[in-house]
Amino acid sequence: MIVWGFINQIFIKCAERRIKQSMSRRGNCWDNAPMERFFRSYKSEWMPTTGYHTFNEAKHSVIDYITGYYSKVRPHSYNGGLTPNESERRYGIEYRAVANIT
Numbered sequence: 369m370i371v372w373g374f375i376n377q378i379f380i381k382c383a384e385r386r387i388k389q390s391m392s393r394r395g396n397c398w399d400n401a402p403m404e405r406f407f408r409s410y411k412s413e414w415m416p417t418t419g420y421h422t423f424n425e426a427k428h429s430v431i432d433y434i435t436g437y438y439s440k441v442r443p444h445s446y447n448g449g450l451t452p453n454e455s456e457r458r459y460g461i462e463y464r465a466v467a468n469i470t
Contacts, residue, residue, distance in 0.1 A: 409438070 382388075414433045420426035439452045447455040 406438075409442075413437075413442075 410430075410433055414429065414437065420429065441451060443449045443451060444455070450458070
């Protein structure tokens with residue numbers, strides 16, 4: 369019973385803050401696929417197998433992974449082998465002229 373009470377408290381706090389749980393239909397896994405892929409990459413490429421000793425160590429490691437490696441260094445097949453930062457930079461250059469015309 370303790371577990372269900374705790375889960376109920378979480379749902380109440382989320383509702384109070386107008387946070388809506390993201391859920392898709394049964395058998396439709398596409399809703400969560402990007403985040404699951406991100407965390408799989410993080411765990412296999414960056415996170416130490418022994419975990420972190422402190423919260424601050426984990427926090428700084430996650431920030432370094434996202435801003436330093438994942439966005440600037442790691443190529444993404446979805447972006448044609450480009451990093452997210454490079455893909456966004458090229459998109460901005462290519463479509464800046466269109467944005468200025470309208």
